[in-house]
Amino acid sequence: MNIIEIKDLVIDYGIVRAVKGxxxxxxxxxIVALLGSNGAGKTSLIRSVSGATKVKSGEILFNGVDIKNIEPYKIAGMGVKQSPEGRMILNGLTVEENLLVGAYTVPKKRIPELLQSVYTYFPRLQERRKQQASTLSGGEQQMLSIGRALMGEPEVLLLDEPSLGLAxxxxxxxxxxxxxIRDAGKTILIVEQNALQTLKIADYAYILELGKIVSEGKGQDLVKDESLINAYLG
Structure with a gap:
């Protein structure tokens, strides 16, 4: 069953068409991956699903409901949560306070169980839960960003460049x-520069070039296609 269907999606920035149908x-x-070089339209596309980028035309169906151009907080409340590029960690708050910010759409009684779930995935966050989030390493901040999104009990988790700048x-x-996270039943849409690593974990992938899909297929098949990787993902 398709949880997300994107149909004829067009995104413009002024006179520039970033995503072309x-x-x-x-x-x-x-796990579905959106891959391609810088400027291919990947981030515009994933941000349109979370409501952070406005769409000129087309449809974004989530469980059959068109969510295009709905306010991001409403989309989050429906079950689509994003771990944004750049992580957007809230300075001045501890690790656990950052995580609790992600739980604003869930009932309070669910929070202890959700915290424990995140700490199971990321034991380092539990070790540092009282620490100022701004003092974490880049990798720990990325874990915190993903954990914060998981605190909202998403049906769909959007990951925008989770490997950026990491060892x-x-x-x-x-x-x-x-x-x-996928094996626990979540659906993941991931945008990544690290194409080869991503294809190894992706069930399916779409390759974008200049706002259009130029190839698609199972991750395990695309990772073996050297000509495709050299042309679009090198």
Whole structure:
């Protein structure tokens, strides 16, 4: 079953058309990757799903309901949560306070269980829960950003460049946790520069170039296509 269906999506920034009639589907319980070089339209596309980027035309269906151009807080309340590019950690708050900010749409009685779930994925966050979030390493801040999104009990988790600026060993850890989150029943739509690593964990992937989809397929198939990787993901 498709939890997200994007139909004929067009996104403009002034006179620049960033996304040019894209169609894609995200099946429930899968990891779907959006890959491509800088300026391909990946971030515009994922931000349109969370409501952070406005759409000129087309449809974004979430469980059959068109959510395009709805306010981001309403989309979050429906079950779509984003871990944004740049992490957007709230300075001045502790690790646990940052996590609690992500739970604003869920009943209070659910919070202890959700916190424990996040700490199971990210034991380092539990160790540092009373620490100022701004003092965490880059990898820990990325874990916090994903954990904060999970605190909202998303049906769909949007990840925008989760490996950006991180050391390879940390990237490996984060990607292993993303698989665990998928295996626990979440649906994940991920935008990434790190194409090869992402294809290894993606159930399905779309390759974007200049606002259009130029290729799509199972991650395990695309990762073997050297000509495709050299052309669009090198």
């Amino acid at each position: 894209v169609n894609l589907n995200v099946k429930k319980g899968t 390879p060993l940390i990237v490996k850890d984060i990607f292993e946790i993303i698989i665990k």
